[in-house]
Amino acid sequence: MSDKLIRVLVGKIGLDGHDRGAKVVAQALRDAGMEVIYTGLRQTPEQIVEAALQEDVQVIGLSILSGAHMQLIPPVVEMLREKESSDIIVIIGGIIPRDDIAYLKEHGVAEVFTPGSSTVDIVNFIRNKLELN
Amino acid sequence: MSEQQSDSELVAAKETWHEKVQKSSEKHPERKTFKTDSDYEIERVYDVLDLDSFNYGEQLNWPGEYPYTRGIQPTMYRGRLWTMRQYAGFGSAEETNERFRYLLEQGQTGLSVAFDLPTQIGYDSDHPLARGEVGKVGVAIDSLADMEILMDQIPLDQVSTSMTINSPAAVLLAMYMAVAEKQGIAMEQLDGTIQNDILKEYVARGTYIFPPRESMRIIVDIFAYAGKMIPNWNTISISGYHIREAGSTAVQEVAFTLGNAIAYVEAAVAAGLEVDQFAPRLSFFFNAHSNFFEEIAKFRAARRIWARLMKERFGAKNSRSMMLRFHTQTAGSTLTAQQPDVNLMRVAYQALSAVLGGTQSLHTNSRDEALALPSEPSVLLALRTQQVIGYEIGVTDTVDPLGGSYFIEKLTDQIENEILSYIKKIDEIGGAVEAIEKGFIQKEIQASAYRYQKEIESQERVVVGVNQFTISGEQPIDLLKMDPATSQRQVERLKEVRLSRNQAKVAETLQELRRAAQGSDNLMPAIFEAVKAYATLGEICGVLRDVFGEYQQQITI
Structure with a gap:
């Protein structure tokens, strides 16, 4: 992957305004040499998918702490499939109960990073995943 | 009881004490530099001299x-x-x-x-x-x-x-x-x-x-x-x-x-x-x-x-x-x-x-x-x-x-x-x-947040159970389960409220609110009347959105 810059869309999906995690991750990915597009708050699944396609990213990182993940995340994966863009990796960060993590991973989410995750792990996960693809 | 020491005697005594500690700490050094969360260095000990000009x-x-x-x-x-x-x-x-x-x-x-x-x-x-x-x-x-x-x-x-x-x-x-x-x-x-x-x-x-x-x-x-x-x-x-x-x-x-x-x-x-x-x-x-x-x-x-x-x-x-x-x-x-x-x-x-x-x-x-x-x-x-x-x-x-x-x-x-x-x-x-x-x-807060995270990842800041003293294979605990039907019931009730109220009264109070917002009258009396007529939160804020516009976020990253 070293010959091509990794492009990541970091987004806040839903109405919750807790963007500390999203911004810290965005900054860490940037420091790791990736190109990061940060959407800001209050994005709908439609807006996320549209921005991801327009920006031609390989990874979408979504942060959500409001508990609306079960309603808002699956539509993102579903829409990517409809647009034949399932090669875009979707990762999630936030407060996500264990049972929901299993469900989301069965439904196309590559990984879920809960509180206490290290930004180093997130960087490595993205690099490894893209190399495997 | 001994006489109260003068300030200069205290300063000298403190100096001597620090020298003594310095020597012994060459063999047994302190663990690290100590700082508060706001990044001030904390002294080994505080004493009356620190409150010199204290009133x-x-x-x-x-x-x-x-x-x-x-x-x-x-x-x-x-x-x-x-x-x-x-x-x-x-x-x-x-x-x-x-x-x-x-x-x-x-x-x-x-x-x-x-x-x-x-x-x-x-x-x-x-x-x-x-x-x-x-x-x-x-x-x-x-x-x-x-x-x-x-x-x-x-x-x-x-x-x-x-x-x-x-x-x-x-x-x-x-x-x-x-x-x-x-x-x-x-x-x-x-x-x-x-x-x-x-x-x-x-x-x-x-x-x-x-x-x-x-x-x-x-x-x-x-x-x-x-x-x-x-x-x-x-x-x-x-x-x-x-x-x-x-x-x-x-x-x-x-x-x-x-x-x-x-x-x-x-x-x-x-x-x-x-x-x-x-x-x-x-x-x-x-x-x-x-x-x-x-x-x-x-x-x-x-x-x-x-x-x-x-x-x-x-x-x-x-x-x-x-x-x-x-x-x-x-x-x-x-x-x-x-x-x-x-x-x-x-x-x-x-x-x-x-x-x-x-x-x-x-x-x-x-x-x-x-x-x-x-x-x-x-x-x-x-x-x-x-x-x-x-x-x-x-x-x-x-x-x-x-x-x-x-x-x-x-x-x-x-x-x-x-x-x-x-x-x-x-x-x-x-x-x-x-x-x-x-x-x-925003930038000031972000810089501090990033520094905090880096300190955790470098282990400079210890978080028990996260970057030290971790265990694997933790047992899940019982969490609050939300009733998925709540949202549907809430939407039903909202519909009922919209159907059962006096529509003319709602329209009239919302119009009065619009007038107040466009001018300089205090908004509260108009909001109070609209609320009592069972105008919804979305309707009331909708009028104000119309008149005031919406904030567009500054993206500072």
Whole structure:
């Protein structure tokens, strides 16, 4: 992957305004040499998918702490499939109960990073995943 | 007993002691450089020399006396303990009403309402953007009908109620007043708080609707209206809590909060209000984080700065205008998903720092909040933690028990100076609104948040169970399960309300609100009438969105 810059869309999906995690991750990915597009708050699944396609990213990182993940995340994966863009990796960060993590991973989410995750792990996960693809 | 040593003798003796320690520490070095969370280096030991120019009367004075460093009441917790106020709300108004009544039965002394995000952003539960969010982080309130259920069988003349609501604060306050009116309670008896602090929403919490200047108008309208109608209501809770949760240091938390407070006072004065008319009803909300002594010093410094600001900068004469009254919540961001029971200890120490810092009310977080919304057993333990501090361990027996500690006083002075230099910087930028519009505050918070995260990842900062003392294969704990049908039921009720009300009356009151918003009349009377006609929150905020426009976020990364 070293010959091509990794492009990541970091987004806040839903109405919750807790963007500390999203911004810290965005900054860490940037420091790791990736190109990061940060959407800001209050994005709908439609807006996320549209921005991801327009920006031609390989990874979408979504942060959500409001508990609306079960309603808002699956539509993102579903829409990517409809647009034949399932090669875009979707990762999630936030407060996500264990049972929901299993469900989301069965439904196309590559990984879920809960509180206490290290930004180093997130960087490595993205690099490894893209190399495997 | 020996003679009192002179200062020069003390300095020499201290020098000798340090040399001696230096020698022995070559063999047994200290573990590291010690720093507070705001990045001040902490000395090996503090002594009387650190308080060289200390003037008791000016810096401390007695509790209940200007500048209130030791507390705003003369007897503090010997008279009455702080209000134990757990933030709660989820699902429907019925479910939350049940949790409220449970908490009151368990000895809680005040209510604190958490609203869901659509309510906080002024959308009805059937708005497309409310998808997945209805009843999640708080209770869904669409109209007066929901507020009536929320407060059912709760005597509003006997409890104080805090509502975490900002952009639509005027609407929720009007609903609360309307319920009180129906319960036959005199408006002067209403006691409570609306958060109503929009400036920190732009930098830290995110539930803004309108642009800053229009938002400031609504806030000033509330100050003026509430001052006349509900004199015992706290019209704003100027909040550092979320600024800290967003990653700021302790110093930045207080500095940016007081910077915002100055902006509110200036706006109200510019609108023609007398300082002493509204300032006694200003209240504050701070975070109790983990660095124990720094937090205690922070609360004390905040009180001293506010008293002097109000007296010297704004010419307040009423002592109540100078008293910084505050609510405290323990730091949600310090809670870990790993080994969640350990969070009980974190919360207990944080809560203790708030009590030693002289808080007026307190929320203790639940151990499972890094995993989900708190379960009932977890909330009960959190409340019991406060009761142990209040009733068992004796820290409430004397006022400001740490006052006079060399370390605490030195730290209080240091933090005060740092806060004052930030306030100066904000003044130079042109005030808090300008500083926010320029992204200054946001960038400062972000830089601190990033540094904090790096410190954890480099193990410079130890988080028990996360980067040290970890275990694998943890057993899952029981979490609160949300009823997925809540959202549907809420939407049904909203439909019924829309069908059963007097439509002409709704249209008329909304038209009156539009007229007030376009002009300069106080908005509150029009909002009160619309609420009583069962206009929905979304309809009322919709009119204001039309007239005022919506805020577009500054992306500062």
